[in-house]
Amino acid sequence: MSIQNNLSNIKATLPPHVTLVAVSKTWPVPDLMEAYNAGQRIFGENKIQEMADKYEQMPKDIEWHMIGHVQTNKVKYMAPFVSLVHGVDSLKLLAEINKQAKKNGRVIDCLLQMHIAEEDTKFGLDEAELNELLASAEFKQMENIKVTGLMGMATFTDDEAQIKKEFSNLQSVFKSLAGKPTTNNLQPTTLSMGMSGDYQLAIACGSTMVRIGSSIFGNR
Numbered sequence: 600m601s602i603q604n605n606l607s608n609i610k611a612t613l614p615p616h617v618t619l620v621a622v623s624k625t626w627p628v629p630d631l632m633e634a635y636n637a638g639q640r641i642f643g644e645n646k647i648q649e650m651a652d653k654y655e656q657m658p659k660d661i662e663w664h665m666i667g668h669v670q671t672n673k674v675k676y677m678a679p680f681v682s683l684v685h686g687v688d689s690l691k692l693l694a695e696i697n698k699q700a701k702k703n704g705r706v707i708d709c710l711l712q713m714h715i716a717e718e719d720t721k722f723g724l725d726e727a728e729l730n731e732l733l734a735s736a737e738f739k740q741m742e743n744i745k746v747t748g749l750m751g752m753a754t755f756t757d758d759e760a761q762i763k764k765e766f767s768n769l770q771s772v773f774k775s776l777a778g779k780p781t782t783n784n785l786q787p788t789t790l791s792m793g794m795s796g797d798y799q800l801a802i803a804c805g806s807t808m809v810r811i812g813s814s815i816f817g818n819r
């Protein structure tokens with residue numbers, strides 16, 4: 600199957616309110632260009648240097664999403680161009696993104712990453728930490744970031760009931776967040792959950808953004 604065919608097959612199954620992020624980490628520019636030429640404009644990468652290299656080489660109407668864990672000292676390399684940072688899991692990281700966005704005269708959209716998996720290998724906030732972050736005076740003063748929603752990753756397992764439970768938990772946190780009054784830097788409309796193996800389930804649990812890699816580009 601070609602990248603173009605894979606993309607159109609996946610798109611045919613996505614409801615119109617669900618955004619597709621093509622996760623292109625590890626794949627070379629010609630593969631990304633095949634997706635681009637098939638109409639894909641949103642790409643997700645998990646390493647800042649790799650994303651910056653691809654940004655340099657590719658058309659400028661692409662939206663680049665950082666989906667991986669972000670080290671604060673590398674934020675400056677993506678601040679000029681990144682469209683959405685999915686994996687923000689601390690006030691410290693958010694403060695650095697705010698600072699670098701300001702230097703670039705930008706407002707950078709961010710998703711707060713929630714810890715929903717049973718495994719403790721994955722990053723993320725719990726609900727109490729989320730509320731503490733959003734209630735802090737420091738957050739309220741940030742003018743160059745906008746929290747546009749939440750992101751989460753389910754446990755890597757074949758147990759669908761387990762995955763569904765985790766996605767449902769995240770959906771309920773998202774719903775309560777979305778029910779709060781919005782401010783300039785808090786406008787939660789995006790729930791980023793679901794990858795190649797579990798995106799149908801994620802959509803059934805309210806996902807509005809799926810991050811799909813191997814089902815488009817092949818196994819890494």
Ligand SMILES: *Cc1c(COP(=O)(O)O)cnc(C)c1O
Nearest residue numbers: 622645666794795810811812813
């Ligand atoms: C790699 C990755 C994906 C895509 O995974 P696939 O199983 O290849 O679809 C999605 N989200 C994150 C955070 C990733 O690191």
